[in-house]
Each structure stands twice: as structure tokens, then as C-alpha cells.
Amino acid sequence: MIIRGFAHKLGDDINTDYIISGKYKFKTLDMKELAQHIFEDIEPDFIKKIKPGDIIVAGKNFGCGSSREQAPLVIKNAGLSAVVAVSFARIFYRNAINNGLPLVECDTSNIDDGDELEIELEKGIVKDITKGFEIQINPLPPFMMKLLQDGGLVEHFKKYGGFSIE
Amino acid sequence: MSHKTLTEKIFESHLDREPKVGEVVVVDIDFAMGQDGTSPLAIQKFYEMGGKKVLKPEKIALVIDHGAPSPNEGFSNLHKLMRDFAYEQGIKLFDIGSGICHQLIPEYGFAGPYDIIVGADSHTCTYGAVGAFATGIGSSELSAVMLSGKLWFKIPASIRVVLSGKLPAGVYSKDIILYLAKLIGADGATYKALEFDGEVIDQLSVDARFTISNMAVEVGAKAGIFPVDDKTKLWLKEHGRENVKDLSIDPLANYESTIEIDVSKLEPQVALPHRVDNVVDISKVGDVPIHQGFIGTCTNGRLEDLEIASKILEGKQIHPKVRLIVSCASKSIYLEALRRGIIEKLINAGATIIPPGCGPCVGTHAGVPSDGENVISTANRNFKGRMGNNKAFIYLASPATVAVSCLTGKITDPRRYL
Ligand code: SF4
Numbered sequence: 001m002i003i004r005g006f007a008h009k010l011g012d013d014i015n016t017d018y019i020i021s022g023k024y025k026f027k028t029l030d031m032k033e034l035a036q037h038i039f040e041d042i043e044p045d046f047i048k049k050i051k052p053g054d055i056i057v058a059g060k061n062f063g064c065g066s067s068r069e070q071a072p073l074v075i076k077n078a079g080l081s082a083v084v085a086v087s088f089a090r091i092f093y094r095n096a097i098n099n100g101l102p103l104v105e106c107d108t109s110n111i112d113d114g115d116e117l118e119i120e121l122e123k124g125i126v127k128d129i130t131k132g133f134e135i136q137i138n139p140l141p142p143f144m145m146k147l148l149q150d151g152g153l154v155e156h157f158k159k160y161g162g163f164s165i166e
Numbered sequence: 167m168s169h170k171t172l173t174e175k176i177f178e179s180h181l182d183r184e185p186k187v188g189e190v191v192v193v194d195i196d197f198a199m200g201q202d203g204t205s206p207l208a209i210q211k212f213y214e215m216g217g218k219k220v221l222k223p224e225k226i227a228l229v230i231d232h233g234a235p236s237p238n239e240g241f242s243n244l245h246k247l248m249r250d251f252a253y254e255q256g257i258k259l260f261d262i263g264s265g266i267c268h269q270l271i272p273e274y275g276f277a278g279p280y281d282i283i284v285g286a287d288s289h290t291c292t293y294g295a296v297g298a299f300a301t302g303i304g305s306s307e308l309s310a311v312m313l314s315g316k317l318w319f320k321i322p323a324s325i326r327v328v329l330s331g332k333l334p335a336g337v338y339s340k341d342i343i344l345y346l347a348k349l350i351g352a353d354g355a356t357y358k359a360l361e362f363d364g365e366v367i368d369q370l371s372v373d374a375r376f377t378i379s380n381m382a383v384e385v386g387a388k389a390g391i392f393p394v395d396d397k398t399k400l401w402l403k404e405h406g407r408e409n410v411k412d413l414s415i416d417p418l419a420n421y422e423s424t425i426e427i428d429v430s431k432l433e434p435q436v437a438l439p440h441r442v443d444n445v446v447d448i449s450k451v452g453d454v455p456i457h458q459g460f461i462g463t464c465t466n467g468r469l470e471d472l473e474i475a476s477k478i479l480e481g482k483q484i485h486p487k488v489r490l491i492v493s494c495a496s497k498s499i500y501l502e503a504l505r506r507g508i509i510e511k512l513i514n515a516g517a518t519i520i521p522p523g524c525g526p527c528v529g530t531h532a533g534v535p536s537d538g539e540n541v542i543s544t545a546n547r548n549f550k551g552r553m554g555n556n557k558a559f560i561y562l563a564s565p566a567t568v569a570v571s572c573l574t575g576k577i578t579d580p581r582r583y584l
Contacts, residue, residue, distance in 0.1 A: 013352055013441065017549045021556075022528040026203050026233055027240030029210060041551040061353035064386065065549065066528075067288040069207055069304035090357050090388055091288055095304035143190050143318065153306040157215040162314045163192045 001121040001149070003081045003102060005053040008046075009113040010039075012059035016071040016092065018042045019063070034070060035077040052079035055119070057111050059085065063092025072096040082119055084108055084126060097144050100152035106137045121148075169418040171324040172391045173359045176299040176413075179280045185321045187420070192318045196281040196298075197225050198311045201267045203232045203528075204286035206244040207305035209251045212312050220255045220312045227276065228252050229260040229267035234523040236262075237531035265496025265522040268292040268380065268464035273496055275406030279394045279413045284308070284317055289464050289546065291382040294391040295375035296398055297413045299359070301388050322388045323422040324359045326415070329366035331430030336581035338474075339374035340466060340544070340564035342366075343381040344435035345427065348445035356386030358422065363415045366429050367392060372401040373470040380465045381546050384442045434579060437562035440550040448567065448579045456561075457539040459484070459572035461517075462493030463527045466544035466565050469499050469508075475569040476508040478583060479515035485575030490517040491533045493525040516572075529554025542571045 024037045039046040056062075056075065062085035063071060072095045075083065082102040096103050104119055106126055111117065115130040124139040140148065143165055150156040156164065170178065177185040180193040200208050205228050212220075220226060228248050233241040245262075252259035260270050268289050271277050279297030284290060286308040293300035303317065311317050329342065347354075360382050367375070375392050382390025392398070394413040402410055433447040461467070461475050472494065484490050492512055494500035500522050503509045509519060526533030527545045534554035535541050541553060541560045548560035563571070566580035573583070 015549050017547075017552055021551050022203070022530060023551075023554050026244065026530055027238065029206055029244070041556040061356065061386065064352055065288065065547065067204060067286055067290075067302040067304055069204065069286075069306060087353060087356060089353070089386055091302050091304060091383075094307065098304055098306045141190060141320070153310055154211055154214045157310060157313065163310075163316060163318060165190065165192060165318070 001102065003055070003119040005055040005081050005117060006051065007055055007057040007111050007113060007115045007117055008050060009111065010056060010058040013061045013064055014058050015065035016063060016068050017065055019071040020068070020074045031070070031073045031077040035074045038074050038078045047078060050078060050080065053081045054079070055117050056080055056083040057108050058083065059108065060087045062088050064089035067091045069095045069099065072099050072101045076101050084117070084119070097147050098153040100148060102148060104137055106135045169416045169420065171419045171421060172361045172393065172413060172415060173299060173322060173324050173389065174419070176280050176282060177321055180282055187321050187323045190318055190320050192316050193282055194315055195225065195284055195311050195317055197271065197276045197283045198308060199227050199229065199267055199271055199285035199287070199290065200308050201232055201287050202230045202245060202248060204305045204308065206247050208286055208308040208312070209247055211306045211309040215309055215313055217309065217313045220257060221315045223256040226312060227258040227260060227271065229264065229270060230262050231266045231523045232528055233530045234262035234521065262523070263497060263521055265494070265499070266464045266467065266524055269468065269495035269499070272296055273405055273498060278402055278407045279410050284311060288383045289380050291387065291390050292376055292380040292464060294379035294382065294389050295372060296402060297392065297394040299389050299391065302383060322357055322359045324361050325355055326417065326421040326424045327360055327362050328424060328426045329362065329364035329429055330426065331366065331428040333366060333369055333429050334432065336566060336584050337429070337432050337434055338564040338566065339370055339377045341432055341435040342427065342429060343378045344437055344445045344562065345432060347381070347385055347437070347443040348435070349425065350385050352384065352441065352443040353386045358387055359389040359391060360387045361415060362390070362392050363417065367395070371470055372397055373468040376468065377465055384546055434564060434567050434581065436567065436577060437548055439548055439559040439561065442547055442562065448577070451577045454540060454561065454577040456488055456542050456571050456576055458533065458535050458541045459488060459490040459568045460526055460533060460541060460543040460545065461565050461568055462495065462525050463545040464495060465546040467493055467495030467499070469502055471544065471565040472503050472508050475565045476511040478566060478569040478580065479573065480511045482515055482573055484516040484572040488572045488575055490572045491520060491526060492517045493520045494522045497522050526553050528552065542568050542577060544568050
């Protein structure tokens, strides 16, 4: 899986309330509509600043807070292609993989807002094309890679009729 | 390996072999839960996965608590989806007025030692207080459990938290967990299980332990588990679970680290806006006027919490510039608080009682603060916008600190008022 896009840099501890505020998430299951409010509490008009394929780059503990699966779904439905962060909160991590949203854990301190990035998931490499450096990352554990490649948990269940690793 | 962490013991009971930290396993789920913010998506995905019948409906409960009663038509339609699904599938539905999911699941005897429980809500870790490995999951995962009765886990490493000393008057379990958040930070236990040990556990009621387990996720933990003692057994018996097995901590087990906290010197703690780990001793808070107080939530909406607040407020009036909102964590707590005169004392002191449920905790209804206002709350999160207004400021504290602050109109040390 090769992903290419421009970085949108955010800080540490971006919680799921910031990704999509609780006041919207309960109103509808329409993720396209919810995506209009992505990151609204911390960066109004964020949705207007992004282009399809762009990549979120953040600090530590991205996705902490609630278990709302709307968080990775809204990121996907806003047209963003991946999240690169120093670390992720565990429920967000699971939810993202379960919905086919690629996540990469690595040092993000040298990546700046607007840098063009290329991620090669299988090889475990993030390239900063703008600045010309590469970061080696730990590839996902095999089972999670499989879920991601299947396109998420729904597709995985459709394919295998349950978990493939019982 | 004869020395095992609580987490290893619980997974071993499901795998019939020793689990290894870091390995991915698929296990049978003893109970699963979804609330009204997460279940509608789970129902949608259940059908997308090709689901027709829920495999074990008796092991699932759906709870309408986040917007109960419904604040708008969007919520109403999602509630209807849940009601119809629960009825069709023969699943237990806790409708409006029942209370908060994390109080109801243990209260109805659905959680106990050695259980592996998942809930589509991050504070599912609450049930660790009665010896369960309980953790939050997403909606798709709830669909997978409804369909297959199973879920995958990566066996976490455990951190042992030893609580020693004696809790001073005016300092409560909420202060302990806020202090731990300050100590290790919001990601201090990410991907790990917290396991509690030490003499202070004997001093804590089961209600007080729920408060600590509830906030395990606020330091990133997957679970926050207490060993099982006579108090747990009595509590479980009163809630329909008899003859439970012992579950005790083995300090020689392979703990990744040990954190020691001497609670004897602890002051009441306050989490300042907008982070749960932005915690200070109450003596360092300074002059902060309060506009709204909130006592309730899955963290501190239990009988003991209401009683502490009512003792402080009895025969007094809250500050004229303060509103105090109270929500009991469940219907049975509400009824007992009525019988004991707790509710009457609170109302007489100026509190507004709203139905059992999440109330204003997550900003959906029933107490959204205005721009620039300060709220002091017994909840577990104070993120910007959490209570529905990103221009408000949320401070987190114990029920005693919230009650006293509502009396004086500013954040106040409860120790002077006991
Ligand atoms: S009370 Fe608050 S934290 Fe607890 S389940 Fe409800 S919304 Fe979540």
C-alpha cells in the first residue's frame, strides 16, 4: 500500500472530541455530513484547508478519549488518507484499522505542515519528499495488516465469516 | 510461570493455557455492551457484515444513556433503531431513565471476576473494580461480537499501582486517580493494564473503586483491575453474583513497572482545563469563580458520592451565582437516594436533579455551559468542548470538592468544610 499526500500538522493528545465533537456525532450516521465538522473545536474551517489524499501528522497519544468509531470514519470521509503520529490511543488504533484507515507510528518532529509525504506500509517507510529524508517505521503486526488490507473488519468478516486467526 | 498478573490469570481462564504478553488471541466474550452513541453504527455494521441473528443475545445489553430522554430528532431516530433491533434480537435494552451503562452492567450482575467484557464506550474499564478484564471497543467490534461471540486482543503488559498509607479526611478515590494522571500523564499506560494493590484498597468501598477503574482509560490504559476481596464478594452477592472465585495480586508476577503512591500526604486534586492530566493540588488552584457544578456521571454518580455531597450541602444554600446539576448514575441509586432523603437535601440546597443518565457530561443536553463559564464537575473528562461549548472551562474534582465549591462560588478545599 503506497500513500501519497501533504501533511497537516497537529499537536499532542488530539482527542476524539476534537476529531469530531460529541454534539454532532450523535445526530446522524451520515459520515459525510459529520466530516464537515472535523477538528472544528481546535481549528475552525479545517475541512476547507484539506485536499483529498492529505495526511494528518501529529504528536503523541493521537485519538485519546472516547471509543467513537466516528473519529476514524470522519477522517476517512473528509478525504484524508492516513494518520502519522508519535503514538496512538489504543481504541482509536483498533477503530482505525477496523475501518481500513492506515496509521503509522514514528517520530514526527522533523515533518512540517505542508510537507509532501509518501508512505510505504508493507516496507515500513515514511518519506518526506519535500525535505528528502526517510523514516523507518515498525510495520503493523501481521493480523492487523491483514485487517487493513481486507479494508477493515466488516470486509474481513465477509471474507472469512469470522476472525481468520481463531 | 507460577507468578501471574491479574490480566494473565483472566486470559488464562479463557484460553486454557498461559498467555504471553504481546501475543494476539481471540477469546470468547462474557458480556458486551453498547450505548446510544455507538450502538446505531454497530447495528448498521452488523447488517453490513451479513449478520441476521445475534449469536448470544443474552450476553449483550444496549443502553440509552447519552441522550436520555432524547434532545433532538436525530437522537430520537437512532434510539428507535436501537429499540427495534433489541426487540427483534431479544437483547436487553436499558431505555431512558435506567441510568448510565457503566453503572447498570455491574449493578445487574453482568460483570464479575475473570470475566472478559467489552463495551462500545471507552469507560468500560470501570468493571475492573470487580475483577473483570473490561475494555472499550469500537462499534464494528461490537458488531463482530454480536455475530461471533468473540474478539481479538493483544495481551497487554501490566503496571502494578501500590496504594499505601491512609486516606486523609476530605480526600477520596477521585483524588487518587487524578493524582495518578498527573504522575504518569494521559498516555502513561497506553496499551497496558493497570492493576491495583496495597492497603488502601481495604479502605475503599466498591463504589470508590469504580471511580478509579473508570478513569484508567484517562491514562491510556486498556484496563484498570482490582483484586477481589470480601467487600467485592459482598457487593457482587447483593447484585446477583454468588460464589465468585478469588482473584488476588501476586507482587512477584512479571509487572512491567510498579508505581507507589502514599495517599497519606495527598491533598484534594483538581484537573484544570482542558486536559485530564493537567492536575494540581487544590492549594495551588488559586481564585477560580464557578458558574456551574455537576455531580454525576459514570465516575462519581453513585450513592456514596451523592451522600458525601448532601452532607456538605445539608441545610445550606449554594452560592447565588452558581447552578448545581445532579444526575444519579442509575434508577436504583436515584430511588435509594430518595429514600434516604439525600435528594431532598440536595434540592433544598438549590440543586437541579436531572434524569439518571450521562446528562451534560458529553455536551448533548441538560446543562451546556455558556461562553467563558467555569464548570466544576465530577466527570472524567474536561476536554475543550466536552460539555457542548468549546468556550467554557471544565475543572474535574471529587464530589466533596464540587459540593463545597458550589457553596462558596469558587473552587474551594473541602477539608475546611467537613
Ligand atoms: S457519564 Fe460521561 S463519561 Fe460516563 S458514559 Fe456517560 S458520557 Fe461517557
